[in-house]
Amino acid sequence: MLPIHLFRQNKELIVDGLKKKNFKELELVDTIISVDEKRRHLQSESDNLAASINSASKNIGQLMAKGNKEEAEALKAEVSNHRDKTKLLAAQLADIETELHDLLVRIPNMPHSSVPFGKTPEENEVVRQGGSTPDLSAQKLPHWDLTAKYKLIDFELGTKITGSGFPVYIDQGARLQRALISFFLNYNIDGGYKEYYPPYMVNEASAYGTGQLPDKEGQMYHATADNFYLIPTAEVPLTNIFRDEIISEQELPVKMTAYTPCFRREAGSYGKDVRGLNRLHQFDKVEIVQIVHPDKSYETLEEMAAHVEHLLQLLGLQYRVLRLCGGDMSFTSALTYDFEVYSAAQERWLEVSSVSNFEVYQTNRMKIRFKDGGNKAQLAHSLNGSSLALPRIMACLLENNQAPEGIHIPEVLRPYFGKAIIN
RNA sequence: GGAGAGAUGGCAGAGCGGUCGAAUGCGGCGGUCUUGAAAACCGUUGACUCACAAGGUCCGGGGGUUCGAAUCCCUCUCUCUCCGCCA
Numbered sequence: 001m002l003p004i005h006l007f008r009q010n011k012e013l014i015v016d017g018l019k020k021k022n023f024k025e026l027e028l029v030d031t032i033i034s035v036d037e038k039r040r041h042l043q044s045e046s047d048n049l050a051a052s053i054n055s056a057s058k059n060i061g062q063l064m065a066k067g068n069k070e071e072a073e074a075l076k077a078e079v080s081n082h083r084d085k086t087k088l089l090a091a092q093l094a095d096i097e098t099e100l101h102d103l104l105v106r107i108p109n110m111p112h113s114s115v116p117f118g119k120t121p122e123e124n125e126v127v128r129q130g131g132s133t134p135d136l137s138a139q140k141l142p143h144w145d146l147t148a149k150y151k152l153i154d155f156e157l158g159t160k161i162t163g164s165g166f167p168v169y170i171d172q173g174a175r176l177q178r179a180l181i182s183f184f185l186n187y188n189i190d191g192g193y194k195e196y197y198p199p200y201m202v203n204e205a206s207a208y209g210t211g212q213l214p215d216k217e218g219q220m221y222h223a224t225a226d227n228f229y230l231i232p233t234a235e236v237p238l239t240n241i242f243r244d245e246i247i248s249e250q251e252l253p254v255k256m257t258a259y260t261p262c263f264r265r266e267a268g269s270y271g272k273d274v275r276g277l278n279r280l281h282q283f284d285k286v287e288i289v290q291i292v293h294p295d296k297s298y299e300t301l302e303e304m305a306a307h308v309e310h311l312l313q314l315l316g317l318q319y320r321v322l323r324l325c326g327g328d329m330s331f332t333s334a335l336t337y338d339f340e341v342y343s344a345a346q347e348r349w350l351e352v353s354s355v356s357n358f359e360v361y362q363t364n365r366m367k368i369r370f371k372d373g374g375n376k377a378q379l380a381h382s383l384n385g386s387s388l389a390l391p392r393i394m395a396c397l398l399e400n401n402q403a404p405e406g407i408h409i410p411e412v413l414r415p416y417f418g419k420a421i422i423n
Numbered sequence: 424g425g426a427g428a429g430a431u432g433g434c435a436g437a438g439c440g441g442u443c444g445a446a447u448g449c450g451g452c453g454g455u456c457u458u459g460a461a462a463a464c465c466g467u468u469g470a471c472u473c474a475c476a477a478g479g480u481c482c483g484g485g486g487g488u489u490c491g492a493a494u495c496c497c498u499c500u501c502u503c504u505c506c507g508c509c510a
Contacts, residue, residue, distance in 0.1 A: 040472095040473095043472075043473095043479085044473095044478085044479090046479080047472090047478055047479040047480085048478075048479085050478085050479060050480085051477095051478055051479065053490080053491085054478095054479090054491085056490070056491090057441075057490055057491040058441075058442085058491085059490095060441085060490050060491070061441045061442080061490085061491070062441090062442095064441090064490095065441090072490080073490090075490070076489095076490040076491095077490085078490085079490045079491080080489095080490065082490095083490080246433090246469095246470085248433095248451090375452080375468085376475080377470075377471095
């Protein structure tokens, strides 16, 4: 949610940003500004009334103390009258505040100046690439064949136990999964991130804080009996740790990492997108989140991107880094880098990480602030990224490292996996 | 799940229905003293709205009584203690 003062002070900037983001309902901006004006008018009217009630009530107290009953009674009648008006105004004010809020949450974040114009994924800008395509002339099986061949993952068994999109990792498959999680977490800890193990279900306020609610409600699993939501990403519990907190400036930057499963309903997905490990209802991910000083957030974004990129280099995967265009960015992001790895047997790029700067969009809604030098509370910036999403990494590792004698495990994972080859 | 107690500023902890945005202690910040630090002493120190003015709002959330509520009533949520169940 953008701070309202931006609309009052810089309407043109907002409209330009919305256009870049390919947002259609531009008329909302004017609506917001006029509703805000109405709101402020009502507010001052109500404040003035409250001021007169307050002072009259004080007078009544003094009159009573002096035993001046008649005057006191007269004042009481007057205040009583004012009070009815206040109630009316308060109701109107509450309505208009809700209206304003509901309008504000419909406005996406403003894109950063470096965000390219564009509407579709094809218009994203490739900023860097690394690694090389492996030679698979000897054998070129997609990962769903490899997981069957080496009995690493049983998709049908998951369907039996739960439903499609809930694979069962078995034996060396389970072990590789655990190796990846440990490797990623340790790598992040070495990078200065503090490890957390958060709840996998969150309450409504948390889902709301990071923006899953109200617009992405259908994407989450909902435990209705207790009104909890299964987290679609660790970003939700992690960022909410600091909801409604005022952090001292010395504590910045806050760097957090967590491994969690992620649960997504993925309604409407189909075809090759959901084959094998490409898209699941439950998958594992290690996440990094930072809360930083506003002056530092773009520096931090580059740092986080470099952090993720190095991880892909360590795994020896072919990758590319995309700067998302306005139309393909998420609602809440100001600038996003997507990381894709090349799946050599499927011959397609798979997204494995998305690193974003949200500026104040999340922190404004969650009231995550810090005390600056002048001892004044101001909104911090929040960022997050995956490091990394596991299923597609596993898919690429299996496919790209396959050989007639088995699947070779990258050097960095061997201490965690315990051996050099799956066979 | 049953019974009871509680929810106040960064923390701890007061608060007869009016003079309470709230005592006091700790912590934080500034200063005196000191070569420096500690101790001691002095001062200062919540948030929101808003033009850092005035005014207004906030004592877990919501509602009510009253001219006036942190203080009384209702309700919800959460926490703690005891019992039950349990990895």
